[in-house]
Amino acid sequence: MRKTEEMKKKKWKSVEIDENTKTKTKGVFTVYLNRPATSNALSLDFFTEFPEAISYLDQNPNVAVIILSATGKHFCAGIDLNSLRRLLVTSTSSDECEKLGRQIKLMQEAISAIEKCRKPVIACVHGACIGAGVDLITACDIRYCTQDAFFSVKEVDLGITADLGSLQRLPSIVGYANAIELALTARTFSASQAANLGLVSKAFPCKSDMDQAVKAIAQGIAAKSPLALIGTKKVLLKTRDHMTLDEALDYVATWNSAMLLSNHDLQKALSQKPNPKL
Numbered sequence: 001m002r003k004t005e006e007m008k009k010k011k012w013k014s015v016e017i018d019e020n021t022k023t024k025t026k027g028v029f030t031v032y033l034n035r036p037a038t039s040n041a042l043s044l045d046f047f048t049e050f051p052e053a054i055s056y057l058d059q060n061p062n063v064a065v066i067i068l069s070a071t072g073k074h075f076c077a078g079i080d081l082n083s084l085r086r087l088l089v090t091s092t093s094s095d096e097c098e099k100l101g102r103q104i105k106l107m108q109e110a111i112s113a114i115e116k117c118r119k120p121v122i123a124c125v126h127g128a129c130i131g132a133g134v135d136l137i138t139a140c141d142i143r144y145c146t147q148d149a150f151f152s153v154k155e156v157d158l159g160i161t162a163d164l165g166s167l168q169r170l171p172s173i174v175g176y177a178n179a180i181e182l183a184l185t186a187r188t189f190s191a192s193q194a195a196n197l198g199l200v201s202k203a204f205p206c207k208s209d210m211d212q213a214v215k216a217i218a219q220g221i222a223a224k225s226p227l228a229l230i231g232t233k234k235v236l237l238k239t240r241d242h243m244t245l246d247e248a249l250d251y252v253a254t255w256n257s258a259m260l261l262s263n264h265d266l267q268k269a270l271s272q273k274p275n276p277k278l
Contacts, residue, residue, distance in 0.1 A: 034070075040070045068114075074128040075149070122140060123137040124210055126146040147206070153170070
């Protein structure tokens with residue numbers, strides 16, 4: 001709890017948590033990418049600060065659902081090229097190459113913090129979602145966008161292989177054939193194409209419409225059993241990561257047998273009719 005309070009007081013350069021959300025929509029908090037002057041390009045600071053913000057929300061008992069949004073005109077223009085240049089220029093010797101490898105691993109873990117978070121994370125995309133922005137949203141549990149949003153798995157145009165998770169997560173979202181086509185061509189695709197591919201669940205006419213609708217969706221999710229939400233996310237991720245059907249069924253049976261017997265709130269709710277409150 002003390003660590004959580006320390007994080008609450010901390011000011012980050014690249015991200016911001018909307019603390020006022022808790023008074024507007026119970027259980028729903030929003031994390032903003034907050035470098036609008038750079039179209040929210042991800043700096044080196046981001047890869048330290050973002051997992052701290054997610055960890056704070058994951059540990060906060062008042063948080064049930066997290067929305068990932070962004071300030072300014074664009075969701076994310078990809079990795080900050082100045083940060084990338086600094087990494088590459090200094091990485092010449094074998095020692096520096098090893099150091100670069102550790103930095104890449106840290107960056108990967110920052111993105112994976114979304115998946116490791118027990119709470120559902122919903123991405124709200126407007127404007128550009130390029131490169132590392134796609135890495136971010138593919139780690140989220142649900143994704144929505146505005147009609148003006150556009151996307152690109154951009155890394156091959158920079159002469160690098162995407163290494164923060166898109167190549168691993170995108171095939172299970174849009175299918176292998178679509179994923180490899182997007183990754184090899186680095187082509188820009190529209191909101192409607194993203195919806196048709198299944199990358200986003202819906203494209204809204206404008207940001208205000210999206211924000212309003214997603215908050216309502218998030219509030220509906222937040223009203224459900226926290227243990228059921230955690231279990232659903234865990235089981236789906238476990239199943240995605242190459243579990244057989246029998247292994248996945250065994251996993252959820254073990255999870256539910258432990259959770260159902262210990263969940264006194266559920267037992268109490270089930271005794272209420274007609275609308276149990278969790």
